[in-house]
Amino acid sequence: MSFSVLRTSFRRAAVPPAAARTSKAFRSPAFRKYSTEVPKPEGAGKSNAALFAGLGLAVVGGVGFWIYSSDSNKAKEAGTAVRSGVQSAKAAANFTPTKEDYQKVYDRIVEILDEASDADYDDGSYGPVVLRLAWHASGTYDKDTNTGGSNYATMRFEPEALHGANAGLNVARTLMEKVKKEFPWISYGDLWTLGGVCAIQELGGPKIPWRPGRIDGFQEQCTPDGRLPDATQGAQHLRNIFYRMGFNDREIVALSGAHALGRCHTDRSGFDGPWTFSPITVSNEYFRLLFDEKWVWRKWNGPKQLQDAKSKTLMMLPTDYVLVQDKSFRKFAEQYARDQDLWFKDFANSVSRLFELGVPTSQWVSSEQWIMKSSDEN
Missing domain, CATH: 1.10.420.10 (Peroxidase, domain 2)
Incomplete structure (x- = not known):
């Protein structure tokens, strides 16, 4: 049975221990509305998803097969270069993803989170591990050197992927790769942080203001080990x-x-x-x-x-x-x-700030943060 059919809305209520021990998540409706829509480019339709899928063909055939089927750092850097070319083509043609396009990515992540129930993973949702991915990708930021953060998604590369604090996050990265193949136009940094937003909102938490604009980086931008919390400390x-x-x-x-x-x-x-x-x-x-x-x-x-x-x-x-x-x-x-x-x-407020660490203001596609609709609102 799919996990999604068992959603129940009760955001503000306390969770009785007996109910909390079940392996099914309780969903809650969104209470806050957000009226600001990102301006659409002149001449753009309701959604550019089909166009982006066409542009993304560059990474699903030939070299693209090697990029997606290889775990090597060179393959990942090649993938970044190819997607940069796709992004340049979109920019030259004046095609920009709309908020509706990002909402479709969010909705697909919801489906991925629910697959944990059928896979008998942990307590019935991939939400916690997907949130941890977004958190650890963002929490490497150093304000003094202005390095790290979610902008380059450098956990795709070794040795950052092998840092002790990131153990087990290959589960979340593999899940997000499914979404990436369906929406090749989205950057990994945007995808991972949007996954974190989705996990919080879909598991009964507050609305998390978010906006896209992160770009994919290269191995040379990986952060040193030791920037994430050590749970044994004080x-x-x-x-x-x-x-x-x-x-x-x-x-x-x-x-x-x-x-x-x-x-x-x-x-x-x-x-x-x-x-x-x-x-x-x-x-x-x-x-x-x-x-x-x-x-x-x-x-x-x-x-x-x-x-x-x-x-x-x-x-x-x-x-x-x-x-x-x-x-x-x-x-x-x-x-x-x-x-x-x-x-x-x-x-x-704090999570929204965390997910934006290390991203230059000039990269944001909107001066205003967005609120993505939860599955209950859709």
Whole structure:
């Protein structure tokens, strides 16, 4: 049975633990509307998808077969060069993807997320791992050197793809490659971050303002290892990582709430288990559990992590628990535990900023951010 037929809308309601343990995600309707439409080029129709598909033929035959069938860095760089030529052709012909075209990509990602149910993957959605891809592709930004971020999608290349923090993200990259082949005109950076937006919105979270404009880069633009959080560390480490990107303490805590989604795997990070009873529902349960449950160190052969004393089925990482221990972090975590709407607002703003790190303003196709329609709205 397809996961998509089991959608249920209940955005603002708390998720009972019993319901949260099911492998089916609960969907929620969008409450906010966004009226700004991107201006369409003169003479453009409702959608240029067919045209883009034709332009994309350059990468599905001949050299294109090698590009798509090879995992080598040279093949990926060749693919980037070919797509750059396609982009130049579009620009010369004055053809630009419309918001409607990006909405079609979003809708296809929704279908991909739902395939996890039939594949018996984790808790029934690929949403958490797709969000992690968008997050890790963006979180490499360094404001002092203006390097990293989502602009070049350099996780396509080694060694960045093999960085320890990116273990397991080959799952998400493979999923997104399916979408890329259907919409060859979209850049990987736009595709991956749009996937993150889709995951949050489709799993009951807030609307995430987003816009396209990222370009594909080359291996030489890969970032060094060590720019993503190390879950074994403490508060100062979190500050070092997120201050480097330009975030403050409130935003660090807001972004940490993304751990409402997903679970850790011993064959990836070494850690094990979900953070919440509802790992495919975006809610403030992560913050509530931090304060409501008693957390003890798990006795096992794996890395140091905490588990809830009552059920022994949940986990928290050292970098999660510092939100309770650190005075500045704690005051924001307490606010979010009490007020989900407040967290949704701060989370949406922070994630939107995260996904735009490293992208020059001149590249955006719109001066205004867009709000993509969720599947419930369609």
